[in-house]
Amino acid sequence: MSVWRPRTAQLGTAALVVAALSTGRVITDLLPDTNRAYRAWERHVAVGETAQLRYAAVRATRVDGARQIVPPDNNVLVSPTLWVVVDLTAVPREDNVSLSYAELRDTTGRAYPTSRRSRISCATTNPGIPTKCTAYLEVATDHLPGATLLVSRAGSDSLGDAQGRGDDAAVIDLGITPEQVTRWRAVKDPVKVGRDTPRSDGLAR
Amino acid sequence: MSSSTAPRRGFRQQYARTLVALPFALMLALGLSSQRVGTYWWDAAPRDRIEVVADGRASLTNHYEDAQGWHDARVRLRVVDTRRVTSEVLDHPGAQPRAVTVPAGQSLWRLTLRVEAEPTAYIRCQGEIRDAAGRPYSPGLQMFETGTSTLDLCDSIESPGPGIAVTKDSTPAPEDLRRPPAYDRYVYVSMPASASPARLVVWFTPPDAAFFELSPAG
Numbered sequence: 001m002s003v004w005r006p007r008t009a010q011l012g013t014a015a016l017v018v019a020a021l022s023t024g025r026v027i028t029d030l031l032p033d034t035n036r037a038y039r040a041w042e043r044h045v046a047v048g049e050t051a052q053l054r055y056a057a058v059r060a061t062r063v064d065g066a067r068q069i070v071p072p073d074n075n076v077l078v079s080p081t082l083w084v085v086v087d088l089t090a091v092p093r094e095d096n097v098s099l100s101y102a103e104l105r106d107t108t109g110r111a112y113p114t115s116r117r118s119r120i121s122c123a124t125t126n127p128g129i130p131t132k133c134t135a136y137l138e139v140a141t142d143h144l145p146g147a148t149l150l151v152s153r154a155g156s157d158s159l160g161d162a163q164g165r166g167d168d169a170a171v172i173d174l175g176i177t178p179e180q181v182t183r184w185r186a187v188k189d190p191v192k193v194g195r196d197t198p199r200s201d202g203l204a205r
Numbered sequence: 206m207s208s209s210t211a212p213r214r215g216f217r218q219q220y221a222r223t224l225v226a227l228p229f230a231l232m233l234a235l236g237l238s239s240q241r242v243g244t245y246w247w248d249a250a251p252r253d254r255i256e257v258v259a260d261g262r263a264s265l266t267n268h269y270e271d272a273q274g275w276h277d278a279r280v281r282l283r284v285v286d287t288r289r290v291t292s293e294v295l296d297h298p299g300a301q302p303r304a305v306t307v308p309a310g311q312s313l314w315r316l317t318l319r320v321e322a323e324p325t326a327y328i329r330c331q332g333e334i335r336d337a338a339g340r341p342y343s344p345g346l347q348m349f350e351t352g353t354s355t356l357d358l359c360d361s362i363e364s365p366g367p368g369i370a371v372t373k374d375s376t377p378a379p380e381d382l383r384r385p386p387a388y389d390r391y392v393y394v395s396m397p398a399s400a401s402p403a404r405l406v407v408w409f410t411p412p413d414a415a416f417f418e419l420s421p422a423g
Contacts, residue, residue, distance in 0.1 A: 096343050126342040128397030129311060 040152055040169035051170035055153055056097050058170040062087040065176075065184030066191040069136055072121060076190055079138045082181070085191055086149055086174065088133040090122065098124040102135040103150045104174075106143040120151065121194055134194035141185065145178045251333075251406050251414030263415035265407065269327055278326030280359055285389070286317035287402055287421045294346065297362040298389050305346070307395075313346075314402050314421065316392040320359055324383040327367055330359040332392075332407040334419075336400040344394045358407060361388050 006014075043051040050059045064085045068078045077083065090099055102120040103113040114120055114137070122133035135149065152169035217224075257263040260283070267278040290313045293302040298317075307313045314334075322328045333341045344358060360366055366384040394402060401421050408414035 094340050096341065123347070124343070126395055127336075127340040128400060129395055 038166045042169050042171045044171045046173045047175050053168035055093055057091045060086055060088050060172045063174050064191055066187040068190035069193050070190045071193045082139055082141050084137050084139055085193055086135045089130050090133055091130045092125055092127045094127055096124050097153050098122040099133050099151045099153055101152045101154055104137045104139050105148050107146045108143045112137050112139045136193050141181050144181050145176050147176055148173050249411050251408040251411045253412040255413055255415040265409055265415055267328055267409040278328050280328045281321040283319040284316055284405055284417045285319045287419045288315055290315045310398050312396050312398045314394050318390040320390050321387045324386055328359045329357040330407055330409050332358040334394045334402045335404040337403040342394050342396055344392050346393050358392050
């Protein structure tokens with residue numbers, strides 16, 4: 001009875017297959033996971049500065065806060081914590097654009113995204129035509145000083161990622177101080193959202 | 206013993222069939238996996254040109270279904286005028302002028318479309334205006350007036366024809382909603398002051414669309 005002995009070429013082929021499989025596994029392990037690979041490109045600015053995004057120039061013009069707000073639909077929203085209201089302007093570059101996603105991030109990394117209560121209101125405008133947007137987000141007050149606001153054009157895509165996969169996003173340092181938070185919590189009158197600017201200023205509403 | 210004495214075949218002879226089969230196997234594999242790139246092909250863009258004849262007229266067909274079955278509504282379109290508007294707008298020719306304030310840095314343009322269609326056909330079409338750089342601009346006065354978005358460019362504003370929801374049993378009936386067989390339709394678009402309309406793109410069902418070259422006056 002003869003014993004099968006592999007030839008040198010067969011051993012070499014097997015070694016090559018194992019090496020190729022190992023290399024593939026190493027490359028797969030080194031690649032970022034889907035969430036990291038498609039995360040938004042963040043452009044960091046402060047209030048009053050313009051974030052030059054791929055699809056629009058975005059600037060925060062005003063930051064306010066209160067326990068109560070009056071959104072455009074006239075229903076008063078009361079929070080046990082605080083509403084942060086941010087006015088922005090956006091000038092689309094190459095296409096009709098509106099900002100449809102906002103997310104406030106506090107200093108611990110907690111994120112407060114747009115939801116059924118917290119929203120961003122923004123008219124879609126033609127390229128070169130400025131539009132006024134207002135984001136109002138309900139947030140916890142601890143760790144709020146130093147918070148940033150992320151805004152982007154993207155709604156949710158097929159994977160349910162609302163932050164704009166692989167697209168630009170503006171991250172705005174809101175410059176909130178502890179004194180501001182104390183003052184906003186003491187405000188009795190509701191803040192009116194997005195209606196202090198007449199249309200004749202050239203901003204679409 | 207015989208195997209040790211048989212002459213060894215060369216590499217080409219030994220693998221000739223495999224080598225010839227490789228390109229076909231590759232093409233077969235690519236073909237079978239081609240559905241993966243299908244999601245990256247956006248078929249909803251207006252890009253297939255409907256012919257615009259020498260006098261600037263294009264014929265578009267709206268293939269639509271209502272309660273009475275499928276119909277083909279043919280519309281003939283021509284852009285007869287493109288001009289800048291500074292202070293007032295009219296909903297349609299002969300309408301009462303309405304004052305508008307065009308913000309600094311912006312411009313408002315009015316296109317006049319000559320529309321010819323069967324008076325009771327459903328002819329609501331979509332469109333966009335492009336500048337010389339190809340940037341698309343949505344038509345309408347919504348940048349200046351609340352609630353005046355323009356979703357249709359073809360139907361008559363003054364005497365609109367039937368909408369898709371109008372059927373035999375509707376009130377008013379389709380035959381009561383009659384457009385003139387030919388009329389002028391105004392289309393407004395806001396742009397930055399540095400830009401001007403260069404092309405109007407009109408479609409019923411993408412990708413088929415008519416591309417009208419514009420010659421702005423004023």
